[in-house]
Amino acid sequence: MSAEPSESVTVVLAELRAGDPKALDTLMPLVYGELQRIAHWQLTNEATGHTMSTTALVHEAYLKLVDQARVGWEDRAHFFAVAARAMRHILVDYARRHKAARRGGPIGQPLSLDNPAAMSLSTAERAE
Known part of the structure; x- marks a missing residue:
């Protein structure tokens, strides 16, 4: 990789920090x-059997990075470090959702206490 792309990424990141709205469109390619x-x-x-593709992970991370465009990345190394961390968070969240789905529902699904089936037997006996 030549020095020119590295410098141009840093220049585009500086333009983004300065508030140039076109810089974000220039950054992705x-x-x-x-x-x-x-x-x-x-x-x-x-782990083996992971179903998220490389392209999907890149796109998810880029969307996350666009939301953080005001972070003010110092240079390309800082940008890619933040991107790698974002990808890791996406993979962790993906794994949590996948495991929750295998257990039968989303994480933190609210349980209604008004539902008699949700109460334990001892609680139901005390209520009578």
């Missing part, structure tokens, strides 16, 4: 290949 590489590396460290 510059960083996409490296984001793909990071996502592939992250997925190789996951």
Whole structure:
């Protein structure tokens, strides 16, 4: 990789910090290949049978990064470090949702106390 793309990523990040709305559109083509590489590396460290693709992980991470555009990344290394962390969080959340679905429902599903089936036998006996 030549020094020019690295410098242009840093320049675009500086433009983004300065508030240039077009900088975000310029950023994606510059960083996409490296984001793909990071996502592939992250997925190789996951358990076998993982169903999220590299492309899906890159796109999810990019959406998360766009929401954090005001972070003010210092340079390309800082941007890619934040991107790698975002990907890791996405994979952890994905695994939690997947495991919760296997157990029969979403994490933290509220339980109604008005439902008699939800009360234990001893609680039902005390209520009578």
